Amino acid sequence: MLKLLISFFLVVNPLWPLGQNPRVGEPYIIINKKINQLAFIDNGKIQKISKVATGKTSDLTPEGTFNVTLKAKFPYWKKKNIPGGDPKNPLGSRWIGFDALNTDGSIYGIHGNNNPSSIGKYISNGCVRMYTNDVNELYDKTPYGTKVYITTTTKTFEELAREKGAIR
Numbered sequence: 001m002l003k004l005l006i007s008f009f010l011v012v013n014p015l016w017p018l019g020q021n022p023r024v025g026e027p028y029i030i031i032n033k034k035i036n037q038l039a040f041i042d043n044g045k046i047q048k049i050s051k052v053a054t055g056k057t058s059d060l061t062p063e064g065t066f067n068v069t070l071k072a073k074f075p076y077w078k079k080k081n082i083p084g085g086d087p088k089n090p091l092g093s094r095w096i097g098f099d100a101l102n103t104d105g106s107i108y109g110i111h112g113n114n115n116p117s118s119i120g121k122y123i124s125n126g127c128v129r130m131y132t133n134d135v136n137e138l139y140d141k142t143p144y145g146t147k148v149y150i151t152t153t154t155k156t157f158e159e160l161a162r163e164k165g166a167i168r
Contacts (some may be wrong), residue, residue, distance in 0.1 A: 022147050028166040029110070029142070030157055031150045032130055033061055036120050038110070038128065039157040040138055041166045046157055052110075052137070053118045053129040061150060062108065062128040064102040065164075068146040070097030070105030071139065090114050093132055094139040098148045110148070111135060 022028045028041040033054045040048045055061035074084030075095035082089045092112020097105030110128040112135040113119070119131055128150075130138065149164060161167040 022164070022166050024165060024168055026166075027142055027146045028161065028164065029138075029146060029148045029161050030164070031061075031110075031148065032155075032157070032160070033058065033063075033122075033150065034150040034154065036122070037157075038108075038130065038138075039161070040141065040142065041129075041157075041161050044167050045168070046161060047141075048134075048137075049157060050130055051120045053113070053121050053123050055124050055126050056122055058152065060124065061128060061151045062126070063152065064100065066098040066100045066108075066148045068096055068105070068142055068144055068148060069099045069141070070109070071095065071125040071144065072097075073139075075111065087114060092135060093128075094135045096129070096135070096139055096142055110138065 014084040020049055024044050030039045030041065031052060036052050036054055038050045038052045039046050046091055074093055075091045076084050077089050077091050090113055092114060094108050095111045097109040100108040110130060112132045113129040116131060118129060152159070153160070
């Protein structure tokens with residue numbers, strides 16, 4: 001009977017798996033636009049904090065909780081018809097797309113770049129840019145469905161992760 005109730009809860013619970021919060025221990029990404037940093041959380045701990053670049057204006061990089069829905073190595077940049085791996089491609093070596101503003105993961109994403117001096121600045125058209133080594137590492141550790149929380153705040157990553165249930 002208990003097994004049946006647990007199964008029923010998992011099927012009808014609207015917060016799982018598409019809810020706003022992860023379960024403790026699951027990978028989770030927090031991006032704070034105020035300080036242009038990204039925290040990767042896994043196994044209930046903040047594993048790494050990296051510098052990033054975000055939108056030229058505060059509204060370009062959307063805020064909220066999203067899901068990783070698309071991943072690509074050496075992504076093609078369709079806007080300017082630049083193939084993946086080309087040194088002119090601003091998307092760099094990896095794309096981790098998420099479903100912001102009801103998109104499919106091909107519009108907004110965390111990606112590498114071909115201009116490392118842009119990291120730490122407000123310079124993108126809405127995506128989150130990372131150093132090549134950082135995005136390659138994040139790509140390998142981020143499964144589909146990982147929650148991406150983007151905000152602008154003075155709170156610490158630990159405070160945010162606790163609030164969101166990513167750590168205890």
